[in-house]
Amino acid sequence: MTERVVPGRADGLIALDAADALWIGLTAGGGVPTAAGALTRSPARAGAGYVLLGSRVVATVRADGGRWGVEEREVRRAAEELNAVGTDRRDLVRVGPFRATPEPERDGETSLCWRRRVAAQLREPSARPHHVAGIDWRRVLVEHTRDGSRRTWWLPRTVVRLLDAAEHAETRWLRAAGTRGTVTAAARPPAAPPRPAGDADGRRSTSPEDSADPPRPYGKELEGQLYSVLSRRPGITGKVAGWMCAVCHGTPAAVLDHCHEHGYVRAPVCQSCNTRERPDHLYADDVRVANRYTRLFQTDAEDWLRHWHRCTGCRARTVLPLPHLAAWTAFIACRSLRPTHRAPRGREPCGLLRVSWTGSQNAPRSCLFTVTVDSCPAGEHRVLARIPYREAAERFRGWLADTAPAVAAAAGPDRLDGLPARPRPVVADTSGEGLALF
Template identity: 65%
Template structure:
């Protein structure tokens, strides 16, 4: 029988059973589904993770664990502000070639690996060895099973996806727990014997420092091999969203330069959706990259000296921009049955021949596939140089500050030994390459 929570009693300690009831009640209307056993399904320990926050527990007389009611209410209030779009998902596994690391039972660290372990094939040895044990029903108080998306290609190929908002929450929780286990206690998590907090609450990312261009102009191939770089990256907040802890070094795959440390969510958001080696699907994410969140992404992409000096983007991104922005008026529309207005037709795709290294022969082809009428329509063929010129014009209108910092005459901070810009000696247009 669930324990009762006395309304208005927010100043002292409550049992873990009462905390479960309180957490479930406060988050019942949240956009992120939560677990009703966030506390009692966790092992007795000094903390419980709720959303992106570490909530401290204390061991009361009699050996029972308790938690401050105010801390539970605050974590629930933070979670209730999170907006989750079930269509905006991030792949969380399985990934090949990732070395297995030592598991820490009862800890959220490496939550992707824990989910992967739970979702292994029923006949696998590891799965069989854990039969009869307690299943991992939640992570950080979030019922991840209710929002997990599983996609299957063929008979064996499977992939698992979670909404981007939840991935960011779990990344923040992973960072907060790591800080706790390393002995870095947040001021908000210090409790007195009667459960009162010593100081005011603090944000889980308060210990992180903003990225200030410390890795500017460095090559990813060199920097990624340096000892301790992972720990250094974890000390920054994401340079794009500035809300989640950084976990990876984003870099320009075309020029090889480090852009900035970013979180997993932002790193997957800007990654092109490749259909094949020289073509991509222009999905809904590009609406954010080039429209709503352009002010954040354009400066980030131009952290690469090669892209900034040439006032361009890596070829897959430039191709997506050409299809999504430059060819937008060319895309046909149709009227759905039973509704008013018109919607864009089919699936937008763009492919290319050649590469950025040979601009004279590089050609972008924009097409629409999967049209409701069964038509596969060719929209445009845009030469690479023309796409670069159009992008430069649009950049000057959309982000004047970024455009001002770019340009072929601004090579002062371009490393002498650079891999990026390959000279084009074939004739006109040398200013671009």
């Protein structure tokens, strides 16, 4: 039985073009820019039985005359959720280009695959731009050019998380609807979202999205397991997707984060947290200390320290992997050494902070950190400090006890049984090509 589209009725169905206008009007003042044609222009396909608005799946219903409509209140809910998302345009995540890697085959017409869509659009600038989940990503895209030739593309972290959540919500919808991403317009659409008791017309329906189990919080199910073994188990990808991110606790997990020095799994995390945690290498033994370390070592320090010490080796030795310890040394231990220069709003830190090292953590006596400042306006302050690895590790242990006492209490040398006698060498950097590295 079809239903009647009644424009303007809050509890009824509205036509897709009216929903497009409503979406733009409701999100005009939000932090995430939205696009026209969110429900009528590719990649939206109302005939598949749903559309994506932000991170929300909104069911479509065939109405009188064969037209498709959506419930107005669902559009309003999606807009309200999107407007609640704040955007820091300085906190960016690289979204391409990356080396081509084999991925599972997907139906591009019925699955968001937003990274592929963005990459394809940027490779063909003359093509008509497409929105993703009703979001105008081009208005927040940042392009960096390295050495005058190589370009990289970046999006605000909040937008990346939003699109990852949209992709996950769509996957759950399709699975619950008994599909494999191949729903067509001729197929019978899923039922409309459920109405709570007490609706004006008293109708009730069920939604496939509501019947799927939500991701569960991560406990310690994978603690002490080696990534090299666990990552080869059949079905591990689907199992990871069943957890919430163990760091932010607000986004479905996508990858298994692991320690590259000791080889132990830390926890399942979302793509956003996975890239935030990744050291910003310039070379194999050189780290740029960017602004994001403010959150890693200050704002959200306790959460990140707890996550890093999920590695059995790091926890037992009360230390961080070499690139992380190097970044901590430059950002925290040498903070008082960093010079400042005059700026319109007072004094600001000088240049760009960088830390490199010689030797290896496998031979702590010979390993040395060198903290420098690049791009100083006056050409000064090139080298700030040279700190031996052992001294840096001792400073870190003291700082850890003050900053995160619970994390420090769980660490210690009494848990060295079964650990490798020598940590593995640091995995060579790949300039951001493999997002699952860190």
